[in-house]
Amino acid sequence: MKKVKRTTIYDIAEKLGITASSVSRALNNSNQVNEKTKELIIKTADELNYKRNTLASNLRKGQSKTIGVVIPRINQNFFSNVIAGIEEVTYQKGYSLIICQSDEDHDKEIQCVNTLINQHVDCIVISVSADGNDYQHLQNVLDHGIQLIQVDRVAEELETLKVINDNVQASYEAVSHLIEGGYKRIALLEGPQNLSIFKQRKEGYLKAFKAYNVPVIEELIVENAWTKELGAEGTRKLLSLPHPPDAIFASTSDFSALGVLDVANAMGIKVPSQLGICGYANESFSEITSPSITTIDQFSVYMGNTVANLFFQEIGNNDTITKPKIISIKPELIIRGSTKRNG
């Protein structure tokens, strides 16, 4: 690649016999510059194929107009939808997005966050990785005066802006739906309990039992079943119990619910008549399986929109101290074939 000398405002100024100050003003559409010269400057800039150096501009202005996003995996529907939702809003405001994936690795997450601090991003949006629960690196973000917005998977103890789902309520509704459908032995596939979202989903599960006065059966609660493989593994264990469950709430994700369905199909167990299945997240595939999977829609794109709007609202806000705002989005239970026993 050959090095190209780029046009700067000095080149334009020189060509027109004026100063860079005026050029800068004109290109920023300041009204304290003569209309005619402004036009001339813009025209010349265009002719010389001038592109502003955002780096220099931002350095001078002490901002970066950039938002950093740290998520566990880009290529997971929920997260890519959140990103798409953020991008929709930020793009219009002239902000760029820098994306990092932590790969569910706490150390990489720390590295990502540090890189973003170095980049002097104006805001960091994060969904924490499952592994690790030391949040010094996030405190560090705040200490640098960078806006921090947590989304979905949040470190609860950190007082920051948060955009979350009402996981308790959603799980409560899902399990209630199963109970009302006549399922008697409802198992839970739970996720890593250091993540509050998974704790809350368990809480919703337990709450439903209490509300309907149904006793909780401890042996039907399976730890750490939060991938398709682990979900399948947990299901095999559950179904080989002397008293197997007649429904499974895969609270961690639809991936794990898919593992359940696979095992059920492989064992010739009929869904939903012999086994009800409910997932979480409304991944696109959950509609396509046979039977389709009952799940919970988190409005992921909308969550992304909300994150972005929250950021812009906050920067418009000149209070010296940001009160920790938490926006909780109510998810929606989507009832599909995998739990429709009657009808």
Added chain:
Amino acid sequence: MKKVKRTTIYDIAEKLGITASSVSRALNNSNQVNEKTKELIIKTADELNYKRNTLASNLRKGQSKTIGVVIPRINQNFFSNVIAGIEEVTYQKGYSLIICQSDEDHDKEIQCVNTLINQHVDCIVISVSADGNDYQHLQNVLDHGIQLIQVDRVAEELETLKVINDNVQASYEAVSHLIEGGYKRIALLEGPQNLSIFKQRKEGYLKAFKAYNVPVIEELIVENAWTKELGAEGTRKLLSLPHPPDAIFASTSDFSALGVLDVANAMGIKVPSQLGICGYANESFSEITSPSITTIDQFSVYMGNTVANLFFQEIGNNDTITKPKIISIKPELIIRGSTKRNG
């Protein structure tokens, strides 16, 4: 958010009674600085919670260590996989990724590209939108001395680095598979022909007919059927023909193949016995449908890896002129239930 004065190298220098030059050198691990002072500087930087301002550093060095990516949609499996693949490699080299989505809109694509030029990214990776075939904005990238790598959906006429699939070969194999499976009337759902990938897939389709000496039936070729909805619509038309097809190659995507499957299911047409279906892209859901869908795996994550590696290889290369390199990745036909007529 309160404004925080960040620690700079001057703060460190002042505290230690030395100059910023030395601090800079130490923090860049230069070996022309006393080992002991270096240690002291690093320790002090740590104590003062110093973070380098990458903006300033990059401005000075005339590089940004940033790669811009423009894709039609972030939340589409293929593209998010490509991004994940790029990120895997660039992250390790200390490069950041700025992501923009064009929403399949040519004007937005131009805006995205211009924003990235303004950001002085070192490289732009693009998969062009379907709409529009004027590539002045991409020429402009080259004119600014920015590396341009096209991936998957490429503007053929532009001589740049490209990472693509062998679409002709893949389609040829898919259609050959259908012919050998005994399907006699094989329809084609084609995509916008201004995108070369879709032209090539059609070419592969035609090539297979020629190889097997089967006449092409024009009425079985459906234009612009490249979404689930358009695929379904095209299928309805095809199946209501006096001589309907007994197989459909949804060359545009698995989404379109899914549309075919939905219509077939709704009409009570048995897949694969009465109708064979082949999709494209190996989206995760194609494995889950009933029957599962035969498709073509493009190794999307690997394509992303390749893009990144190509970039790093090129910047290591000091030739004044970059020869347009094209890396073609051979996709793989994945045979599944939707075309397994015998067995």
Added chain:
DNA sequence: CTGAAAGCGCTTACAG
């Protein structure tokens, strides 16, 4: 090994 100085490309308070 260390410092003084210039400069990356822009913006903006100050003067006129």
Added chain:
DNA sequence: CTGAAAGCGCTTACAG
């Protein structure tokens, strides 16, 4: 409305 000048935070060729 326009200019001269300083400065954002860093890096680096030059001198010693």
